[in-house]
Amino acid sequence: xxxxxxxxxxxxxxxxxxxxxxxxxxxxxxxxxxxxxxxxxxxxxxxxxxxxxxxxxxxxxxxxxxxxxxxxxxxxxxxxxxxxxxxxxxxxxxxxxxxxxxxxxxxxxxxxxxxxxxxxxxxxxxxxxxxxxxxxxxxxxxxxxxxxxxxxxxxxxxxxxxxxxxxxxxxxxxxxxxxxxxxxxxxxxxxxxxxxxxxxxxx
Ligand code: MG
Numbered sequence: 001x002x003x004x005x006x007x008x009x010x011x012x013x014x015x016x017x018x019x020x021x022x023x024x025x026x027x028x029x030x031x032x033x034x035x036x037x038x039x040x041x042x043x044x045x046x047x048x049x050x051x052x053x054x055x056x057x058x059x060x061x062x063x064x065x066x067x068x069x070x071x072x073x074x075x076x077x078x079x080x081x082x083x084x085x086x087x088x089x090x091x092x093x094x095x096x097x098x099x100x101x102x103x104x105x106x107x108x109x110x111x112x113x114x115x116x117x118x119x120x121x122x123x124x125x126x127x128x129x130x131x132x133x134x135x136x137x138x139x140x141x142x143x144x145x146x147x148x149x150x151x152x153x154x155x156x157x158x159x160x161x162x163x164x165x166x167x168x169x170x171x172x173x174x175x176x177x178x179x180x181x182x183x184x185x186x187x188x189x190x191x192x193x194x195x196x197x198x199x200x201x202x203x
Contacts, residue, residue: 001032001166001168001169001170002029002031002032002163002166002169002170003029003030003031003032003034003035003112003169003170003171003172004027004028004029004159004163004169004170004171004172005027005028005029005030005056005085005106005171005172006025006026006027006150006155006159006171006172006173006174007026007027007028007174008020008021008022008026008149008174009025009026009148009149009150009155009173009174009175010143010147010148010149010174010175010176010177011147011149012147012176012177013174013175013176013177013178013179015177016177016178016179017179021149022149024150024158025150025154025155025158025159027158027159027162028102028103028106028107029103029107030085030106030107030111030112030172031107033109034107034108034109034110034111034112035110035112035113035114036110036112036113036114036200037113037114039198039199039200040113040200041200041201041202041203042086042110042113042182042188042200042201042202042203043110043202043203044182044184044202044203045088045108045109047088047091047104047108048088048089048090048091049090050088050089050090050181051086051087051088051089051181051182052086052087052089052179052180052181052182053084053086053133053135053140053141053179053180053181053182053188054084054085054086054087054141054175054179055082055083055084055131055132055133055141055143055175055176055190056082056083056084056085056172056173056174056175057080057081057082057129057131057145057173057192058080058081058082058083058114058115058117058170058171058172058173059077059079059080059152059155059156059170059171059173060077060078060079060080060081060117060168060169060170061076061077061165061166061167061168061169061170061171062076062077062078062079062167063075063076063165063167064164064165064166064167065160065164065165066160066161066163066164066165067160067161068156068157068160068165069157070153070154070156070157071153073152073153073154073156073157074152074153076156076160076165077120077152077156077171078119078120079117079118079119079120080117080118080120080122080123080126080192081114081115081116081117081118081197082114082115082131082190082191082192082197082198083112083113083114083115083170083172083190083198084112084113084133084188084190084198085106085111085112085172085175086108086110086111086112086113086182087105087106087111087179088104088105088106088108088111089105089181091104091105092105092106112170112172113188113198113200114170114198115190115197115198116197118197123192123193123195124193126145126152127145127146127151127152128144128145128146129144129145129192129193130142130143130144130192130193131143131144131145131176131190131191131192131193132176132178132190132191133178133188133189133190133191134188134189134190134191135180135182135186135187135188136186136187137187140178140180141175141176141177141178141179142176142178143175143176143177144176145173147176148173148174149174150174152173155171155173156171159171182202183202184202184203185201185202185203186201186202187199187200187201187202188200188201188202
């Protein structure tokens with residue numbers, strides 16, 4: 001399986017990082033070794049001093065497809081979840097300055113903690129879902145899927161032109177504002193609407 005991720009999909013987050021608003025989705029990949037499941041702890045890696053959390057809604061691909069039209073895209077995912085796109089912001093900043101890829105900054109081991117997946121109807125209207133992240137009991141990120149620049153269906157249509165989507169693939173759909181650094185000892189809780197779906201520690 002593969003993990004596709006979309007960057008710069010919420011206007012307020014684009015502003016906080018002083019990025020440009022994209023004309024088409026900004027897409028990158030994480031390898032399957034990035035996945036961290038079952039609320040296992042995240043161990044702070046030695047190669048970065050500035051790991052940031054980015055809470056994001058996940059789509060799980062349920063059907064093989066490429067060149068999927070936007071009007072058919074919703075047939076290709078039946079389940080959603082929540083995840084964190086951990087980012088080594090220092091490595092990413094260096095890569096941006098040098099015009100280098102984000103692979104190391106975004107794809108390192110355990111950089112993709114994910115929740116269990118739930119039917120896309122489970123939480124309510126999929127294009128109007130509140131979600132967010134608490135760090136040590138304090139709410140740090142709060143977003144709503146209605147604020148996405150590119151909708152779930154537009155993301156599927158776009159990425160499937162370049163990458164054949166296969167059953168089990170996961171798409172990270174972008175983070176709302178409020179990203180910030182983690183520290184050893186932090187406890188992270190991610191939620192959709194009023195349901196906590198992830199709860200794990202940084203060690
Ligand atoms: Mg992200």
